[in-house]
Amino acid sequence: MADDVRSWVGEQVRGRVIGPDASARRAELLDTTEPGWFDDDAPIRRVHADASMFIGGLRAILFQSLHPVAMAGVADHSDYRRDPWGRLQRTADFLAATTFGPASQAQQAVDRVHRVHRHVVGTAPGGEPYAANDPHLLEWVHLAEIDSFLAAHDRYGEDPLHGTERDRYVADTAVVARALGVIDPPETEARLRARLAAFRPELRGTRPARAAARYLLLQPPLPLAARAPYGLIAGAAVALMPAWTRVPLRLPWLPVSETVVLRPAGGVVTRALRWATTA
Numbered sequence: 001m002a003d004d005v006r007s008w009v010g011e012q013v014r015g016r017v018i019g020p021d022a023s024a025r026r027a028e029l030l031d032t033t034e035p036g037w038f039d040d041d042a043p044i045r046r047v048h049a050d051a052s053m054f055i056g057g058l059r060a061i062l063f064q065s066l067h068p069v070a071m072a073g074v075a076d077h078s079d080y081r082r083d084p085w086g087r088l089q090r091t092a093d094f095l096a097a098t099t100f101g102p103a104s105q106a107q108q109a110v111d112r113v114h115r116v117h118r119h120v121v122g123t124a125p126g127g128e129p130y131a132a133n134d135p136h137l138l139e140w141v142h143l144a145e146i147d148s149f150l151a152a153h154d155r156y157g158e159d160p161l162h163g164t165e166r167d168r169y170v171a172d173t174a175v176v177a178r179a180l181g182v183i184d185p186p187e188t189e190a191r192l193r194a195r196l197a198a199f200r201p202e203l204r205g206t207r208p209a210r211a212a213a214r215y216l217l218l219q220p221p222l223p224l225a226a227r228a229p230y231g232l233i234a235g236a237a238v239a240l241m242p243a244w245t246r247v248p249l250r251l252p253w254l255p256v257s258e259t260v261v262l263r264p265a266g267g268v269v270t271r272a273l274r275w276a277t278t279a
Helices: 001-016 021-030 045-047 053-064 068-076 086-100 101-116 135-156 164-180 189-202 207-218 225-239 243-250 253-276
Strands: 120-121 129-131
Touching: 001 053, 021 086, 021 207, 045 120, 045 164, 045 189, 053 164, 053 189, 053 207, 053 225, 053 253, 068 120, 068 129, 068 135, 068 225, 086 101, 086 164, 101 164, 120 225, 135 164, 135 189, 135 225, 164 189, 225 253
Parallel strands: none
Antiparallel strands: 120 129
């Protein structure tokens, strides 16, 4: 009975995150003798294979929305409201292909992103022109992602990174960032923190960013049965956000509740997802 439940939950999660052809796509990426961009023991594989990525991914989206120019591109061109699961699946496939897939699949994933980004151009409400292939905006998206994945893995990962593994993880992610067009991405955690700090003057809350946060946290397109576990993921993601981000995005800051309730709940849902998806 437990195995049946585990299998069913795992299929539901993989179907939402990867798509209906999850098994075929997994075989395409993993059942090959072609080498990938990273060795089997690379820290990037350890982090990106862990269930903490569910929380880290949501935290990354919230964090990224604080750049008004990057958020303008999302608001003008993204289909996250009309097709949120499709967007999630494309993002998950990119991470899987570049982290675990053979080199040819990793490059194809990067090429697809470049093709899509060529059409994402416009002008932000403040008058600033934007282009998704702009190396500066690409850097911000990359930094916010890696900081979020690290934060979630530190808190909820089954085997957190220690010592030099942390710098190796940042260096691993720089391989993908350079392929996407980021100029001189950080290769150490200290450099990552310095680059994030340098972006602070550019960050602020905007109406599109707050609307996206409300949609992601309060109005997810989910069946009723999935709302409770998603709520735990959302609460854990918010609890990982830096305190200074709460006011611009109108997010609550309840340090006692986050410590006593949300962190343990995040641990529970992460362990449940890990149990279901490693079957």
